[in-house]
Every structure is written in C-alpha cells, then in structure tokens.
Amino acid sequence: MLxxxxxxxxxxxxxxxxxxxxxxxxxINNPVTEADLASEKAIFAIxxxxxxxxxxxxxxxxxxxxxxxxKWIIDPxxxxxxxxxxxxxxxxxxxxxxxxxxxxxxxxxxxxNEFFFAEKGSGATLNGExxxxxxxxxxxxxxxxxxxxxxxxxxxxxxxxxxxRLIRKGVPVRRLGSAALDLCWVAAGRFDGFxxxxxxxxxxxxxxxxxxxxxxxxxxxxxxxxxxxxxHLLATNGKIHEELLAVINNEKDL
Numbered sequence: 236m237l238x239x240x241x242x243x244x245x246x247x248x249x250x251x252x253x254x255x256x257x258x259x260x261x262x263i264n265n266p267v268t269e270a271d272l273a274s275e276k277a278i279f280a281i282x283x284x285x286x287x288x289x290x291x292x293x294x295x296x297x298x299x300x301x302x303x304x305x306k307w308i309i310d311p312x313x314x315x316x317x318x319x320x321x322x323x324x325x326x327x328x329x330x331x332x333x334x335x336x337x338x339x340x341x342x343x344x345x346x347x348n349e350f351f352f353a354e355k356g357s358g359a360t361l362n363g364e365x366x367x368x369x370x371x372x373x374x375x376x377x378x379x380x381x382x383x384x385x386x387x388x389x390x391x392x393x394x395x396x397x398x399x400r401l402i403r404k405g406v407p408v409r410r411l412g413s414a415a416l417d418l419c420w421v422a423a424g425r426f427d428g429f430x431x432x433x434x435x436x437x438x439x440x441x442x443x444x445x446x447x448x449x450x451x452x453x454x455x456x457x458x459x460x461x462x463x464x465x466x467h468l469l470a471t472n473g474k475i476h477e478e479l480l481a482v483i484n485n486e487k488d489l
Contacts, residue, residue, distance in 0.1 A: 236329060236341050237352070239281040243274040243311050243327040244345040251346055252321050268319055271295055274311035274327060282307055294437045306332040308440035308463065313342075314413030323347055328415035330440025330463070337463065340441030342415045351419040353441075353448035359422050368451040368472035369424035374401075374479050375489055377427035379408045380417040384433040392485050394432050400482060404489040414468075418442025421470050422449035428471035428479050430456075436463040446470045456483055 250270035275295050282289065290306040291299040307329060312318050314325035323346035331339040342351040351366075353359040359366050371377045379401065383394050401408050409426070411417055415438060417429040422445045440463045443453045454460060456467040458480055471479055481487035 236331060236339055239278045239307075240327050240329050240341040240343045240350070242277040242281050243309075243329075244343045246270055246273040246277050247312055247318065247325065247327060248345040249273075251318065251323075251325075267295055268312070268315060270318065271312045271315060275309065278309055278311060278327070278329065292436060294435070304334050308332060308337075308436050310415065310437035313415040313438060314411070317412045322412070324411050324413050324416060326413060326415055328437065328441045330437075330444065332440065332463075337440055337444045340444040342419050342441050342445065344416060349419075351422065351442075351445050353422075353445040355444065355448070357448065359445045359448040361419075361423055366423045366449050368422060368446070368449050369427050370474065371427040371472060372474045374428075374475050374482060375404065375406060377406065377475055377479075378425075379406060379479075380420065380426045380429040381408055381410060382412070382414055382417065382431040382434075383410065384431075390432075392483060396485075397430070397432075397483050400485070400489070406489070414438040415442045418446050418470055421451055421472070422446045424472070428469070428475055430469045430479070430483055431467070433466045434468050435466075439463050439468055443468070443470060452476045454480070456480070 288301055288303050290301045290303045293309040310328040313328045318325040326342050326344040328342045330337050338355040340353050351361050419442055420426045421429050446453050452473040453470040
C-alpha cells in the first residue's frame, strides 16, 4: 500500500502546476485530468505486480472484479478540481477492504508532504507520528468541514440547509474540496467534525479508517456504523458526534 500510494503521488506531483489535458466525465464540474490517469496507472502497476488476483475499485477505471476476499478502493487524485487549479489541497487515497471490512488506509498529499496512514487496530499516523482527534466537547465551539455535491438532491436537511443552520449560529464550517483530506484533518485534530451528503467509496474508504484509528467516530446520518457504499457520512472526534448528528437531522437547534 505504501509503495502504491507513493507511486500515484509522484505522478500527482509531476503534473502539479504544469500543463496537462483535462476532459470531463458525466455531470457538472466532474473533470478527469491526464494526471488522474497517470496516477491510477502507476498505482495499478504496483498492486497488480504483487496481488494480481485482488479486486480493484477505482474512481476512473471503475470495477475490476476478481474472485478475491481483498478489494483495493482507489482515488488516484481526490480533489481533482483543486489540483487542476493549482490549489495544493489534493491527494492520493487508497483503502484496502478484506471480507467487507476496511483494514488499511493511506492518504498522501505530496504537495504539502503529508502522508496519513492507518491499519485496523494499530492507530493512525501522519508522516510516521501518531495522531489523535481533538477534544472539543460542543458543536458551537467546534471547527467543522463539509462538502457540497454539484447536484442537490431533493431531500430534507440537504447540504445548504444544514450549512445554513450551522453558520447562522457562528459555527465555522470549511470546504476544502477533498473528502479524503477532510477526514484526515479530523483525525489530526484540525477539524472537530466533517459531514457530507453524497460520497463514493473511493472518497472515504481510507479516511474513515484513519479517523477511527485516531480515536474518532464515523457513522451514517442515522447514527449507524458507516459503510463506504452508502452516501452519507459524519466523522467527528466522538465528543460532539451525537449533538452534530441531531443538528444535521434538524432535531436540535444550537
């Protein structure tokens, strides 16, 4: 995993602030760059060399189904729009799933030289040093992060409504543009919580394990154990989790 993450990050770093081709996938503001494809190719080469029989799920290539208990869940560049605009909040994200459970995760932002890593039951690290979630005890005193899908689903308590409820009470809510890094920054105590209404498996597979291994809590919006195959995510330091969940579901006013 470390080799594969580093190989993808080298491609990200090689193209960053340079010239590269950009095409658009289905949907609004959904680009794929030459760097995404180069990163994915480099990651695949490492994994397939040692584990040719493993299942792979990647944002750009889709599913490479194999009869295996192991699945690599890959985002070759998380934060592509940031990357394409020269904003250094972007990363390679790789999670490893075994029998339906994420057992290892790596998130590497080579532009800022920050490598987050976690293995199930062994804690989380940043550049090899242990990290832990923060200790804020109330939402009103917390610093939060979120993301906004480009297509707003017709749902109660949608992204804009939750965001408005928080900022009207003076809660700082940031939008970095990379869910994988949002999660890692919760794990490192920079954010106290991160929520998003619409994520894919490759956005969160690595980061959610890193949060848990740093002592945090991750659930869906119903408070159930988080699965990377459903869209809603709430990750916190654990102390503000129930309160923030109630705010998101419009069951509590700050």
